Amino acid sequence: MSNPNARDPQYVEKLQAIAAKLKSWSGPIFVAAHEDPDGDAIGSVLGCSRSLKKLGLDARAVATSPRYLEWLPKIGELLAPFEVLPDDALILSVDSAESHRTVGVPMNQAGIPIINIDHHGSNPRFGEIALVSPDKAACALIVQDLVNALGVGWDVDIATPVLTGILTDTGNFRFSNTSAEVLHAAAELMNVGANITEINEYLAVNPRSYYKLQAEVLSTIDYPLEGLLVTAYVNEAMLTRVGATWEEVESMIASIRNAEGTQIACIMKDFGAHTKLSLRSRGQASAQNIAIACGGGGHVAAAGATLMLPFPQAKEKLLEEARKELTRVGLLK
Template identity: 30%
Template sequence: MRKNKTVKRIWEVLNSEDNFLLVTHKNPDGDAVGSILGLYYFLLERNKKVDLYIPGGIPYFYQFLAVENLSTFDCNKSYNVAVFLDCGDVERIGENNGFIEKIPLIINIDHHPTNTYFGNINLVDPSASSVTEILTNLILKFDKNISEKTAECFLTGLITDTGSFRFSNTTINSLKTAIKLMEKGANISYISKEVYEKKSLSSLKLLGTALVRLRSEDGIAYSFISQEDMIENNAKIEDIEGIIDVIRTLRESKIAVLFYPISSQTTKVSLRSKSQSIDVGSIAKSHGGGGHKEAAGFEKLGKPEDVSKEIIQELKEYIKRNESFLISK
C-alpha cells in the first residue's frame, strides 16, 4: 500500500471506528509518550472510546503531559482497533502481548528502519524524525483543529527525538512540523524546561557514577550502571534517560555505549553513533534489537559489567573492519 493510500486508510479508520487501544513500547521515551498521549487526546476530543497500554508507565519527566484518570488497558474489554506507536516490533511492548491476537485490526505507525511491518496497516517512514512528526502531518492533512494539549504532546516527541533539533534526523520537515505545532499553542520553552530541567536526585547521581566509570578506547566512549548502583541510589530505569547523550559528547568518540540493568539478569545496551559510516542500527539488529543508524539498542543476558567486555570488543572489531573498508574504496 502506497504511503498516501496508507495515510488515507488510517484516517478513515480513526474516523469510522469508535473503540481504540493505543500501544507503545516499554520504558517509553519522549516520542512514545508524546505520540500515544497526543493521539489519545485527539481521539477523546472526537468522542471516541480510547484506552492506553504503556508498559512501565509514564516517566516522571513526561508526567506534565498526562491528565488525571487516564483510561488504561482492560483485559476484559474488546477493542476494534489497536494503534501501535513507535514500536519496531511486537516484542517491544514486552512479553505480555498475547492480547494482540484478539484485536481484529492492528495499525503500526513507526519511523524505525528496522520495523517488521507487523500490522494489518503499516505506516513506517524512516525519513521522519519521530512518530509525532508522522502523526502531526497525518492529522493536519485532514483536520486543522487539533488542541493545544495534543500539539504539546506531539512537540514533546519532536524535541526529544531530535535532541532539541541538534541530531542529524532534524530535517526541514521536522522544523516546519514544529512551527505548525507552536501555531497550535505548544510552548517549546515550557516543554524543554519540563523535560530537561527537572531531574531527580537519583538521575544526577547515576550520571555522576557513569562519568566516573567513563572509558574511551579506539573511538568508543562507554560506561555502565550496575544493579547495585540502582539499588544504592533508589533509582528507576527512567533515571538513566539522557546519560548516553552526555557520553556521546566526548570529542574523540565515534560510538557511545551505555550498559545498564533492566532486570537482575538482563542488560540494556544503548548505542549512539557520531559517524555517518557507522550504523549502530545494524549492530543492534544483529543482537535482536533495533533502532536507527545513529541511535539504537538491544537487550542481552548478563550483568552490565560483564556484557560490556564482550560488546566493546565486538565494536572495536567492527570499527576496524569499517575503517579498512573505507580505505579500500
C-alpha cells in the first residue's frame, strides 16, 4: 500500500491549524469515520475523541463497532447515528475517502464545519480543513501526530486504539506500507503503554461461523486471466447457511491474495441488485486503478468498489478492468 504521492507539503501547518481549531471549539465535536468501519476507522475515532475529552472538550465518538473490535470502545462510548447536529457542532471526519462515505453524522448540514483527516489518495480533500496524507500507512498515524500537536499527555487509553489502527491497516506490519516510520510510531505507542500482544490476541479471534464461511467462500475460488487474477464469490445465502455475517467476509481477501502467481485478488460480494468488489494487488498492478474504473477508490494495493450491476455483469466488468490493468503493466498482451 505504499503510495508515490508526496506528503501534503503543508502537513505540519495543517496539523497545527486543526489542533488550534479543535482546542478553541466551544461546541460539541462529533468524530466519525467511514461506513463498515475497520480497525483504523474505529481506532482513529477513539484516538481523537479520547484525546479531545482529555483536554476537557465536548467530543462525541459516533460509530458502530464491528464485532471483532468490540473490545476496543468502552461500554456506551460509541454513540448511535445522528440525523441532525446542534448549530454549534463541528465534525471531525477520519479515515474516510469521501464525504458521503462518512457515516453517523449529517455531512451536508448547513453551517457545520468539517475537518477531514485521511490517508486515501483518492480523497477529494472535502471539508474546511483537509489533512490528507496518502503516504501514511494508517489514518491512525496522522491521529498520532494530531495527539502530539494537541499536546495531550499519552496514556494507554489513547495509545491502544491508535496502535490498533496501525496494526490493522498494515496487516500486522506485513503489507508494503510497513516502513521504518511505521515501526517507530508503533514503538512510541508501546512506550506509552499500548500492549501489542494483547491487541493482537483480540484481533486474531474469529467467530466459529467464520471457518464454515471460509469453506463456502474458498469453494468458489477461480483463477482467470492466465491465473494472474484470483477471485472468490459470496452471497447472502452462503452466509445464512453457516450463520455468518457480511463482516466476517472482510478478512478473507487477505488469505486469497496470497495465491501463488496472482497479481490481483478480488472477493465479489453479490447483493442482488448490486455487487461489491474488495480488491488487492501486488507488484506493478494497482487495485486502486481497477476500483476507480468501477466507480470506487482506495489505496494502490487495497481498494474497493460498488457496481450497481447484478453479479454476472459485475464479474464481466471486473474481468474487463483487471485485464486492462494487467495489460497496462505488461503482464497481459
